[in-house]
Amino acid sequence: MATALGEGSLSRVERKERTRRAILDTALDLSADTSLVAVSLRQVAKEVGIVPTAFYRHFASIEALGLELVDESFVSLRAVLRDVRRPDPSLKQLIDGSVDVLAEHVEARRAHFGFIARERVAGPPAVREAVRHQIELVERELATDIARIPGTEAWASDDLRVLSRLMVTSMVATAEALILAARPEMTQDIKDQARTQLRMVLVGALNWKSQG
């Protein structure tokens, strides 16, 4: 069974997984310049250091690879929701915290957030579809999170959906701005603006019921 492996050498499955990861990472990297639709199988193969045909041992097509990247990227996005909901749900400090959490995750998984923003509107059809579906799920997830916050129990579910949609939209927009930010000082500006934006939205939402 397990032949003792030399320290530098890897088992067959490990080697395969290693190449697979390299392909995924390379494709993610190359797509950052424009979109996954502009990435060719041969480009990826060359960058990874394998022959073009070897690509097929791992993925049936660039599009299939893209669907995998969608899953990975949304793990990163959901992690934001998870970390936001971790601390006590006091609304005051939740705002500042949320923006920081988002910024940290964007910093750590820059490529994933960029991928979502791009491929949502300009990816291969199947990938675009997958991203949109995932975003809808995230919107729902956020809606149930909000519903758990004291003071929002009586909200209409439609209003809840509108609010969570608005928050996800501006969350993606903020992530996009953070990715684009060249210098660290800009990052601080964007975070401040995002905080103000989020406060405005929540002030609106809290005064919402009285509107009718």
Next chain:
Amino acid sequence: MATALGEGSLSRVERKERTRRAILDTALDLSADTSLVAVSLRQVAKEVGIVPTAFYRHFASIEALGLELVDESFVSLRAVLRDVRRPDPSLKQLIDGSVDVLAEHVEARRAHFGFIARERVAGPPAVREAVRHQIELVERELATDIARIPGTEAWASDDLRVLSRLMVTSMVATAEALILAARPEMTQDIKDQARTQLRMVLVGALNWKSQG
């Protein structure tokens, strides 16, 4: 000078302009499937019905063509602001009106709004840059519009920018949703949601000063 032209025939400049338009329209149409980066010069030429090399008589590259499309598209976007600001600036009916105006313009210039949404994040570098710059200008334009509304005179200019940015972001998101909407009944839903969203944001903004 002007030789009498047969009814069906056109002058030389008219012919050239006609081809030029066909190229622009075709490129806009083809890019709708993914992004302008995935559109080739030869594809466009074939669709228009000219030989590939004739393309160069009109544009130096697909990228240059794209910059032209950016200008055209933002004429369509600015038209929304113009039509929104036309009626009296009473805040109540401004909300309902704005969403309708946006929906009408998106319906009429579907391709332009889609182009902006896509190429902003996934176009050729120069095109992306141009779109972003134009969006920033539109944000500023909207900010000065808002500043003219009674009751917002005392706002900090930073807050004004944050609000207008938020509004443009959700405006683009709404346009995107409207374009994607397959059936007309969905359009009504999206418009309702956009109205609620806009109201929420404005309720927030109006109660903003008291926050400090």
Next chain:
DNA sequence: AGACTGAGAGTACAGACGTTCACTGAATCG
């Protein structure tokens, strides 16, 4: 130890790509 499996190599092909160049012929100009 011998058989088997499968990731990757290598070769090959047909088609699409951007770009070059010399050309044609109808509209325009003097």
Next chain:
DNA sequence: CGATTCAGTGAACGTCTGTACTCTCAGTCT
């Protein structure tokens, strides 16, 4: 009317694309 201009033609180029095949040979299983 003769000279000029220029949008569109057509052939040719070198490069890149996805995909089909056969082959190799190290890691694995029995």
